[in-house]
Amino acid sequence: xxxxxxxxxxxxxxxxxxxxxxxxxxxxxxxxxxxxxxxxxxxxxxxxxxxxxxxxxxxxxxxxxxxxxxxxxxxxxxxxxxxxxxxxxxxxxxxxxxxxxxxxxxxxxxxxxxxxxxxxxxxxxxxxxxxxxxxxxxxxxxxxxxxxxxxxxxxxxxxxxxxxxxxxxxxxxxxxxxxxxxxxxxxxxxxxxxxxxxxxxxxxxxxxxxxxxxxxxxxxxx
Numbered sequence: 001x002x003x004x005x006x007x008x009x010x011x012x013x014x015x016x017x018x019x020x021x022x023x024x025x026x027x028x029x030x031x032x033x034x035x036x037x038x039x040x041x042x043x044x045x046x047x048x049x050x051x052x053x054x055x056x057x058x059x060x061x062x063x064x065x066x067x068x069x070x071x072x073x074x075x076x077x078x079x080x081x082x083x084x085x086x087x088x089x090x091x092x093x094x095x096x097x098x099x100x101x102x103x104x105x106x107x108x109x110x111x112x113x114x115x116x117x118x119x120x121x122x123x124x125x126x127x128x129x130x131x132x133x134x135x136x137x138x139x140x141x142x143x144x145x146x147x148x149x150x151x152x153x154x155x156x157x158x159x160x161x162x163x164x165x166x167x168x169x170x171x172x173x174x175x176x177x178x179x180x181x182x183x184x185x186x187x188x189x190x191x192x193x194x195x196x197x198x199x200x201x202x203x204x205x206x207x208x209x210x211x212x213x214x215x216x217x218x219x220x221x222x
Contacts, residue, residue, distance in 0.1 A: 009112035010035045010087040010120065010130055011056065018172060023085035023151050024162045027172055030179075031056030031076065031116025031133035032087065034064055037109045037126065053129030056114045058179050061132035064111075064123050074099060074121040076134040078143035081118025083152040087133050088113040088122040095124060096156035112154070119154070137177040138166060 011032030017025045037051025054062030061076035082088040082097055090110035094102030099121075104110065106126025113120035116133020123130050136142070150161040166172055 009089070010053070010114035010122075010133070013056075013085070013115040013117075013133060019165070022162075024149065025165045026085075026117070026136075027138040027166065028174065029117040029134075029136045031058070031061050031120075031135040032114035033057075033132045034062075034087065034114045034120050034122075034130035035111030036129040037111050051109070051111065051123075051125070051128040053111055053114070054120060054132040056116055056120070056132035057135055058132075059135055061114065061116060061118075061120050061134045064120075064129040064131050066123060066125060066128035071123070071128070074101075074131060076116055076118040076120045076131060078117065078134065078136055079145050081116070081134060082113060082121050083154075083156065084118055084145075084149045085115065085151050086154045087115040087119035088130070088156075089154040090122050090124060090130070091155065095122065097121070097152075101125070115154075135179045137174050138168075138172055139174045139177045140168065142168065144168070 011034075013032050014030040015026045016028040018027050019025055033056045034053030036053040051067075052065040054064045056062070059078065061081070063070055063072040063075055065071070076082070082095075082100065088095060088097070088100065089112045090104075092104065094100070094104040101121065101124045104124035109126040110124055111122065111128070111130040113122045113130040114133040117136035119133045120131030144164050144167070148161040148163055150159070152158050
């Protein structure tokens with residue numbers, strides 16, 4: 001009997017949200033890495049059935065490895081990915097997103113993709129990993145998707161859609177944003193260092209909240 005070593009699901013994003021706890025109020029997002037196939041077979045590296053997952057943590061997510069070869073055809077970024085806020089789960093018939101992989105290949109060892117601002121695409125292939133999700137921050141040069149942004153969920157079964165809740169004129173702009181794609185041992189991390197602060201009145205109440213206009217942000221991704 002052949003051995004089936006299994007595969008991993010994609011990681012979850014690390015996000016900071018203002019005012020409401022939903023995908024359309026995120027102001028900083030650290031994308032997650034995609035799942036890998038046969039993660040416990042070290043002698044498969046760069047060989048047939050090497051299915052490493054792509055890293056997250058960059059403004060553009062990484063693709064995935066299929067039989068030791070990097071596939072970069074479908075990369076999550078600021079306006080594109082499997083769907084807003086979710087990485088793609090592996091499915092028997094392949095992707096339900098018209099931009100995704102279909103049909104699938106193999107009956108086992110299919111990895112899930114990483115979540116992020118936009119989630120990565122799954123490969124739906126038993127010899128492959130899946131893509132990482134994109135990172136994003138509400139900074140001066142941020143690319144904000146226009147109009148209503150649909151969030152279909154990891155299985156493409158949800159239908160909620162809203163415009164993004166903030167603009168570049170709302171006073172929540174971050175500066176000196178840097179991302180470092182890669183691997184982090186443990187949970188994903190997002191580090192914010194406040195270099196200076198001002199008193200800024202909240203738009204929700206009469207209290208005063210402290211927001212920084214000069215932040216150094218570093219994304220660490222597991």
